[in-house]
Each structure stands twice: as C-alpha cells, then as structure tokens.
Amino acid sequence: MNKKHRIKPHRPGLKFKLGCFFFFIYIFSFITGSSQAQEVAVVLSGETHAMLYPCSCPKEADGGIARRASLIKELRKKNPHTLVLDAGSFFAGGLKDEYTQNTQLDRQRTLVNLKAMGLMGYDAVCVGDDEFNFGREFLEENIGKTNIAFLCANIALKGALPYIVKEMAGIKIGIIGVIGLNSQPKAGGIKFSDPEAAVRKTVKELKGKGVGIIVLLSQLSESDSLRLVNGLEGIDILVLGQAANAEEPLTKTGSLLVLRPSWQGRHLTRLSLTIEAGRITGHNLEQLRLSEEIAEDPDILSLLPRCFSDSNCRKKDLIGSCDRPGALDSSCVFTKPAKINLSILRPITCKACDNQPLLNFLKAQFPGLVISYLHYPGSPAEELVRDFGIKALPAYFFDQGIENEKAFEALKNNIDKKGGRYMLKPEFSGFAYFLGREKIEGKTDLFISLYDADTPELLGAIRELNPSLHFLAIEQSGAFDATKGNLEVEEYLRAVCVNKYSADNFWDYIICRAKNINSSWWPDCISGSVAGKIKTCAQGEEGKRLLEENIALNKELGVMLGPTYLIDNQEIFSSRGAPTTEALKKIMRDAGHEN
Numbered sequence: 001m002n003k004k005h006r007i008k009p010h011r012p013g014l015k016f017k018l019g020c021f022f023f024f025i026y027i028f029s030f031i032t033g034s035s036q037a038q039e040v041a042v043v044l045s046g047e048t049h050a051m052l053y054p055c056s057c058p059k060e061a062d063g064g065i066a067r068r069a070s071l072i073k074e075l076r077k078k079n080p081h082t083l084v085l086d087a088g089s090f091f092a093g094g095l096k097d098e099y100t101q102n103t104q105l106d107r108q109r110t111l112v113n114l115k116a117m118g119l120m121g122y123d124a125v126c127v128g129d130d131e132f133n134f135g136r137e138f139l140e141e142n143i144g145k146t147n148i149a150f151l152c153a154n155i156a157l158k159g160a161l162p163y164i165v166k167e168m169a170g171i172k173i174g175i176i177g178v179i180g181l182n183s184q185p186k187a188g189g190i191k192f193s194d195p196e197a198a199v200r201k202t203v204k205e206l207k208g209k210g211v212g213i214i215v216l217l218s219q220l221s222e223s224d225s226l227r228l229v230n231g232l233e234g235i236d237i238l239v240l241g242q243a244a245n246a247e248e249p250l251t252k253t254g255s256l257l258v259l260r261p262s263w264q265g266r267h268l269t270r271l272s273l274t275i276e277a278g279r280i281t282g283h284n285l286e287q288l289r290l291s292e293e294i295a296e297d298p299d300i301l302s303l304l305p306r307c308f309s310d311s312n313c314r315k316k317d318l319i320g321s322c323d324r325p326g327a328l329d330s331s332c333v334f335t336k337p338a339k340i341n342l343s344i345l346r347p348i349t350c351k352a353c354d355n356q357p358l359l360n361f362l363k364a365q366f367p368g369l370v371i372s373y374l375h376y377p378g379s380p381a382e383e384l385v386r387d388f389g390i391k392a393l394p395a396y397f398f399d400q401g402i403e404n405e406k407a408f409e410a411l412k413n414n415i416d417k418k419g420g421r422y423m424l425k426p427e428f429s430g431f432a433y434f435l436g437r438e439k440i441e442g443k444t445d446l447f448i449s450l451y452d453a454d455t456p457e458l459l460g461a462i463r464e465l466n467p468s469l470h471f472l473a474i475e476q477s478g479a480f481d482a483t484k485g486n487l488e489v490e491e492y493l494r495a496v497c498v499n500k501y502s503a504d505n506f507w508d509y510i511i512c513r514a515k516n517i518n519s520s521w522w523p524d525c526i527s528g529s530v531a532g533k534i535k536t537c538a539q540g541e542e543g544k545r546l547l548e549e550n551i552a553l554n555k556e557l558g559v560m561l562g563p564t565y566l567i568d569n570q571e572i573f574s575s576r577g578a579p580t581t582e583a584l585k586k587i588m589r590d591a592g593h594e595n
Helices: 014-035 065-078 103-120 136-143 181-186 195-208 222-230 356-365 381-388 400-404 408-414 455-465 486-501 503-515 528-539 541-550 552-557 581-591
Strands: 038-045 082-086 124-126 149-151 163-168 171-179 213-219 237-240 250-253 256-259 267-276 279-289 319-323 331-335 340-347 369-376 395-398 415-418 421-424 444-448 468-471 474-476 479-481 564-567 571-574
Touching: 038 065, 038 171, 065 082, 065 103, 065 267, 082 171, 082 213, 103 136, 124 171, 124 213, 149 163, 149 171, 163 195, 171 195, 195 213, 195 222, 213 222, 222 237, 256 267, 256 279, 340 381, 340 400, 356 369, 369 381, 381 395, 381 415, 395 400, 400 408, 400 421, 408 415, 444 455, 444 552, 455 503, 455 581, 468 486, 468 541, 474 552, 479 486, 486 503, 486 528, 486 541, 528 541, 541 552
Parallel strands: 038 082, 082 124, 124 149, 171 213, 213 237, 237 256, 340 369, 444 468
Antiparallel strands: 038 267, 163 171, 250 256, 267 279, 319 331, 340 395, 395 421, 415 421, 444 564, 474 479, 564 571
C-alpha cells in the first residue's frame, strides 16, 4: 500500500517572526508618533529697561545681561526646543528706568543692550512705548542692524513684523506683538490701528497657516490685555509687558496662561509646555534667579563697559565712583566712606514701624551709616517732636556730616534742616504712628479701591475683622474724582448708599461688585427691593453727603493709595497683594487688640 503523504503546515522561521515584529513596531510608532508628548520651553524677559548690570539692591543683587546670557545658553543646551522672548520696554530711559542718566548715556546703554540681546539669540521682542524713547528713526535704524524679530501687529513700523512663526518639535508656534494706542504721541507720526482688530486678524491668519499654539506679547495695560484676549479665541499664552502685579508670575484664565516677566531682568521666567496632538496639556513655571552664582558670559563681558554710573561700582564698606562712564575703558574707583550718624525717633511700641527697606536704601547711599535710636515719649525725643512739628513717627535725623557726601545732592530736597540736624521729610521716609490721635483699641479702618485686582480676595480675608471701609476717592469744590474717573465714583456712591439702606448686605454687595467690577449690572449684587432706593440715593445729594463722610478720614490722614490699614486709630501701614485672614489677625495681635 502506498503511504499517504500529509502536507505539513508551513511554520514561519525566526527571521520571519522578528521581521514582522519590527515591522509592527515601525508602523505603530509611525501612526502614534505625532501624538507623543513633546516639551517646548518659553524663556521670557520684560521691562528690563536696558539694565546691564546686577541691581543696586542691598539684598539679592540679581540680574545683569552677562549672567542672563549664560543662563540662556544653559537652558538651550538642556532643551534645544526653547523660545527666547521679550515682552517689551528693553530700551533705556523713560519714567520707569531708575538708572536713567542723560540722553547720550541712555542711548549708549540701549545700544549695548541690543547687541547683547542679539548675541543671546532672542527669537522675538515686542515693541513698547519705551522703544520710542529716542525717536522713531533711532528705533527703525537699529531694528535694521539686529537679527532679532521686532513684533507689533497694529503699527506700520519699518523693519518690524506683525508676527513670526517658529517650528519646534514638529509644532508651529506663532508669536504676535501688540502695542497700546497711548504710545502714539511718541511714535513720530506712525499710524496705529485698533489693537483688538489687529490681533484678531493676525490670529485668523496664523490659524490659516496651520499654527497650533499662539503667544501674544502685549504692551497694553494688564486690564486692557485681559479684555482683549477674553474677546477672542485662539491665543494660548498672554505675556504682559506692563503687568499690574508682577509678583504673581503665572495665572490661568480657563485654558489661557497669563505670564508676567520679572522686573528689570532680575529673574528669567521659564515656562515648560507639554504638548500633545498640537495642544498644551501641561505646564510648569520657574522663576530663575540671576544671582552671583551664575557665571558671567565672556562674549557679553567683552562689549560691556565696566560702569555707566557710580551705582555700578560696589564693594562692601566702600564708596565707588565711575570714571569715564559708558566707555569701554571705564573703571571704578573705591574710597573709604565717612561716618554718618542717623538717629531714628520712634514710639516705644509700634508694630507697624517696619523701616528696613528705607534703612537698606540709606545704607546703600551712605555706606558709613551709623544708626542709633531715640524713643518717644521721653527726652530728647519730645524736644525734637516740638522743634520740628512732628505729627507722625518714625522720624529720621542726620548730623551735619551728611552735607559732605556725594549722595546728599540727590537727597537734599527730601530733607528739612533745623539747627545742626537734618530730618527726612515724612512724605519721603514714610510713617507708621500718628502722634496726638486718641487710641481706640480694637478699631480697624481699611482704605481700598474696588478696582484693584486683589480686592475681592482681600475683602474676603478681612471681612470677619469687620473694618470700617473708606473708598479711595477725593473731593474738591463739591466734585468727586477717582483713578477710574466717573465710573469709580458712581461705584462708591452706590456702595455708601447700600451701607445705609441695606447694611446687613453691604459686605456681600461690595465683594460681589469687586468680583464683577467691569459689569454694569450692579443690581444683580443686591436685593431688587432696595435697588431703586439705592439708585435714588446715589444720584442725589444724599449719596454725595454719605461719600464725603466716608472719605473724610482719607483727607485727614492724606491717604491716596491702598490697601492701607489704620489700627487702633494710631498705627498705619499698607500691604501688597492680599494678605490671608491669619496674616491680618497676626498684625492685629501684634498691634495689641486681637484676642
């Protein structure tokens, strides 16, 4: 019999199996590669005002372009997908430049700063008001000499662009610049267009080019910038060149990231973005100090003069002066300081008398400062109070030796001289304790604007302490005024009327209004049954009388800014931002009236 032949099934060999496996991996990675997470970093500066050197700060003398260049190199080395941007105001001069000297030196400092920024490889900068400090021609000429993209979408400035597109890690990122209309008078006849319309048009154009992420560098005010972006879609990151609260470097509104760069370039702001499928899915912010621990970049040092002013010449316990300011061969000359006596007259007990910032400033001006204290009441403090007509403490007295110091020239307009003593004027030195006011233990007054960004949080924190509120308005010849004009005045007229006719709802009302201050629907914050009565009150003489009473203490004490606190009717101080309830309670305890 013939044997039946069976056909064996084919079994693939090892080579074939491995080939299939790797082919599968290749196809899988090809399909999924575009959705894998990518990391892109955005490094920011802004409002540097061409500060070339570390700041003249008694503590944390941070900053300087040579340190900044070193740090940018390091960050790019860690992540090649790094954008370096500036939000504007990188020219010297102008009202905010505390190191301004004269037009010639300010121009020279600006040119050094521009060369340095070019060497650092800035991808883009926003044109701001300060970039016109030396005229349109100077700006346009120097745009043409640099490899940096100058951005501004709403002006026709020679050499500037409305936007650029950078591709990083396979993602297209669009960067737009915009400037406020208030810069037009300095711009030498350049035509400005409406910022919102220009940005809206540019966003549409970028989206048509397949741009996935859009960064807006804005030189509008913080409130105007936020209004602009809230009115349109497509912007992922807003960088504020004129931040109202730079102490809060990052906030988030929905999916929008709002960034505020560090003042004078003392820190670099680094935003790390996790991007998946063309969208931002995660972020991390770092404020990187430009401290003395960061080595100075040799390429930048080669173009940096040793000094532009005496403030750039610093050595501990010595006075420095700049020889040949701004020249490449400039140098610092150091001498020993003379002894300068400063006597501080202060109350025996005063918890709000924190004068360390002032003392730090005076020590920087007069390195030979020797400090002693006189306590009130007591002699000779009482004689000084009488002789100088002092109404508030602390008070600060120098001896005659101050006249021989170079720094005296800049300070003399803030000094009153009597006999052999020189007293700092209180409007310069500040004060914390009113003499001659009756102590009312447990009383707290808060002077505040409902338009400040921190007001809703502050009102919520201080509510349980039940302070008397005073709104920041002024009255002259029967007419009221406030920072925001009639809108703010009307807000306060309604608030004082609410306090009279619906006192139980007053705090709920003002917190509600502070949270929605740009809304005209104020009746939504109060019971409808009294809204008509409040409107009648606010529009009539009764509202004016109530507001006059509310701001009478402002006028008496000369309070113009807030938030400002008066404790026990004697001690006065201000705060930045919104202190927590516990922090406020601690202040009250320290002042001696919180249980």
